[in-house]
Amino acid sequence: MKTWGHKWGFADTQFVINEDRSVTLTGDRYNLSGYKMPNFLPYIEEELGIKINSHDQQQEITEKSINPPTINKDFCQALANIFPSNQYTFEDRERLFHSHGQSAFKEIYKVLYSKLDRTVDMVFCCQSELDAKAIINLAIEHNICLVPFGGGTNVSCALKLPENEKRMVVSVDMRRMDKIEWIDPENLRACVQAGITGQQLEEQLRNDGFICGHEPDSLEFSTLGGWISTNASGMKKNRYGNIEQIVENITLITPTGTIEQIQPTPRSSMGIQIQNLLFGSEGNLGLITKAVIKINPFPEVKKYGSLVFPNFELGVKFLYNLAHNGFVPASIRLVDNNQFRFSQALKPKSTHIKAWIDKLKKIYVLNLRGFNPHQMVAATIVMEGSVQEVAYQQANIYALAKKYQGLVSGAENGHRGYMLTYAIAYMRDFLLKFYIIGETFETSVSWSQIHQLCHAVDQTLKEQHQKFNLPGKPYLSYRISQIYHTGVCLYFMFGFYSKGVEFPEVISTQIEHSLRQAIMANGGSISHHHGVGKSRQEFIKNTLSDDSIELIKQIKHANDPQNIFGIDNFSRDSKTI
Numbered sequence: 001m002k003t004w005g006h007k008w009g010f011a012d013t014q015f016v017i018n019e020d021r022s023v024t025l026t027g028d029r030y031n032l033s034g035y036k037m038p039n040f041l042p043y044i045e046e047e048l049g050i051k052i053n054s055h056d057q058q059q060e061i062t063e064k065s066i067n068p069p070t071i072n073k074d075f076c077q078a079l080a081n082i083f084p085s086n087q088y089t090f091e092d093r094e095r096l097f098h099s100h101g102q103s104a105f106k107e108i109y110k111v112l113y114s115k116l117d118r119t120v121d122m123v124f125c126c127q128s129e130l131d132a133k134a135i136i137n138l139a140i141e142h143n144i145c146l147v148p149f150g151g152g153t154n155v156s157c158a159l160k161l162p163e164n165e166k167r168m169v170v171s172v173d174m175r176r177m178d179k180i181e182w183i184d185p186e187n188l189r190a191c192v193q194a195g196i197t198g199q200q201l202e203e204q205l206r207n208d209g210f211i212c213g214h215e216p217d218s219l220e221f222s223t224l225g226g227w228i229s230t231n232a233s234g235m236k237k238n239r240y241g242n243i244e245q246i247v248e249n250i251t252l253i254t255p256t257g258t259i260e261q262i263q264p265t266p267r268s269s270m271g272i273q274i275q276n277l278l279f280g281s282e283g284n285l286g287l288i289t290k291a292v293i294k295i296n297p298f299p300e301v302k303k304y305g306s307l308v309f310p311n312f313e314l315g316v317k318f319l320y321n322l323a324h325n326g327f328v329p330a331s332i333r334l335v336d337n338n339q340f341r342f343s344q345a346l347k348p349k350s351t352h353i354k355a356w357i358d359k360l361k362k363i364y365v366l367n368l369r370g371f372n373p374h375q376m377v378a379a380t381i382v383m384e385g386s387v388q389e390v391a392y393q394q395a396n397i398y399a400l401a402k403k404y405q406g407l408v409s410g411a412e413n414g415h416r417g418y419m420l421t422y423a424i425a426y427m428r429d430f431l432l433k434f435y436i437i438g439e440t441f442e443t444s445v446s447w448s449q450i451h452q453l454c455h456a457v458d459q460t461l462k463e464q465h466q467k468f469n470l471p472g473k474p475y476l477s478y479r480i481s482q483i484y485h486t487g488v489c490l491y492f493m494f495g496f497y498s499k500g501v502e503f504p505e506v507i508s509t510q511i512e513h514s515l516r517q518a519i520m521a522n523g524g525s526i527s528h529h530h531g532v533g534k535s536r537q538e539f540i541k542n543t544l545s546d547d548s549i550e551l552i553k554q555i556k557h558a559n560d561p562q563n564i565f566g567i568d569n570f571s572r573d574s575k576t577i
């Protein structure tokens with residue numbers, strides 16, 4: 001690493017500008033990697049109304065900018081008496097890495113170009129349940145604040161330390177707990193340690209012919225414990241479920257004991273289900289050390305597909321009908337026109353014959369079918385299962401799409417659409433260099449309020465852009481990324497050009513706040529899967545009754561009277577809760 005700050009992802013993968021102003025994603029990890037994208041910069045420039053100068057880049061911090069650690073000597077001595085030195089570190093780079101998630105302007109911008117407000121003082125690597133109990137006991141004895149760390153991929157400022165925390169803060173990194181403890185192949189369940197990443201989990205299960213199927217776009221780095229703590233949602237939830245449907249039992253080590261069900265069961269009417277409190281607990285209650293999850297035989301077939309519709313409204317009508325039918329695929333997403341055009345802009349320059357075929361397709365879609373290139377939208381599809389299941393889904397989905405003027409546009413476009421989501425965080429870091437600040441945010445909303453909510457977000461962004469007198473034009477795109485019986489998950493991306501703007505990270509935060517207000521005023525939820533963290537704490541009071549908030553405070557207090565798990569995402573000391 002040349003610079004001090006930590007970016008997203010693998011070191012071999014980043015977007016770069018070539019001499020001919022095309023853009024390439026380096027490495028060979030994704031199907032977007034390794035080729036020139038001539039239309040990338042022109043698309044961004046047109047959408048934002050700016051000109052990108054490849055030589056005019058923000059300079060990342062190359063020097064340390066991190067507070068010296070607060071040291072509790074007695075605790076450090078006691079720790080050293082129990083654990084070998086390779087299980088903990090005071091190293092600055094590690095402290096920084098463990099002190100933030102992936103929120104664009106509230107965290108990554110600060111890490112790369114400014115300074116995080118506060119960093120953890122030590123990083124401890126938890127290797128077993130015994131370690132978890134021991135570190136908690138030491139923390140109780142010496143009044144230390146512990147912060148569980150999974151993959152650091154949250155986008156809600158869930159790892160941002162509270163400003164008023166005066167104690168020594170220790171990040172408890174769970175990633176060495178990355179084993180599958182057992183597999184029950186007959187009943188299709190497995191007991192898995194909480195620090196395993198999605199990629200490790202799927203690789204290990206695959207060796208035995210199984211799949212978990214929980215596939216968030218952060219799969220490569222996020223962990224099982226993090227998924228439970230944030231109440232995560234994976235793209236293939238239609239087939240495998242969201243995290244709360246996948247997990248059968250959780251083990252949580254807390255300052256007052258061990259929280260778990262004695263044994264997992266397919267379902268149980270046992271009174272209040274303690275486990276439900278842990279989904280979305282966001283590091284406030286203790287350390288999740290393992291979980292029993294459902295597993296599935298590895299699917300016979302995985303097939304991508306895609307459709308284009310003349311406009312977003314027809315696409316939504318199609319999804320509404322699909323959601324209430326029996327052939328819902330593992331995943332289906334509907335992207336708006338901006339995102340559709342962006343995915344087109346990421347294509348390579350066509351070779352001779354391909355260019356000719358593409359031209360013919362374009363003529364058919366635009367001239368013969370009358371699609372408007374500035375209105376048309378696309379749906380991308382993943383189908384998984386047996387040969388028969390997938391064939392049944394494909395035939396019925398495409399037949400239904402026809403009723404809404406949908407045209408089949410091929411597996412390659414579908415695959416490309418899904419790969420694009422893996423590149424988004426790399427894109428964020430690349431664009432940030434050129435003063436373009438972007439962020440993603442999401443919500444869930446009933447079917448009947450989708451259009452009103454999207455319109456409100458669009459209007460609010462335009463107003464905010466004007467209010468802060470920002471250069472160029474604001475960027476907004478959105479997609480429906482999940483469908484439910486009563487509504488959908490809407491996933492937005494917004495961005496603006498910040499060259500010459502003072503404190504862009506502060507303005508972005510205010511804009512994001514206004515956008516959430518608009519979402520909630522138009523029937524949207526506080527979050528569909530990103531969680532609350534510090535980013536959305538203030539909206540809890542619009543989400544839960546006062547008495548519900550009080551009950552949560554009491555549960556927290558009973559479980560952790562000393563507030564050892566003082567990350568304060570949802571705790572008794574929170575300013576707003």
Ligand SMILES: Cc1cc2nc3c(=O)[nH]c(=O)nc-3n(C[C@H](O)[C@H](O)[C@H](O)COP(=O)(O)OP(=O)(O)OC[C@H]3O[C@@H](n4cnc5c(N)ncnc54)[C@H](O)[C@@H]3O)c2cc1C
Pocket residue numbers: 101102147148149150151152153154155158159174194195215216217218221222223224225226227228229230231232233234235282283284286287288289424425529530567569
């Ligand atoms: C590019 C990108 C794509 C994303 N795509 C998705 C997506 O498709 N779906 C989705 O749901 N989210 C997505 N996210 C958000 C993020 O990946 C999830 O919130 C994820 O669940 C966080 O897991 P983590 O292991 O990284 O947790 P962290 O970020 O390390 O921690 C998150 C919170 O959980 C707590 N925590 C972590 N591990 C434990 C543990 N073992 N015990 C107790 N508490 C713990 C932490 O203290 C913190 O409060 C995405 C993020 C990025 C950057």
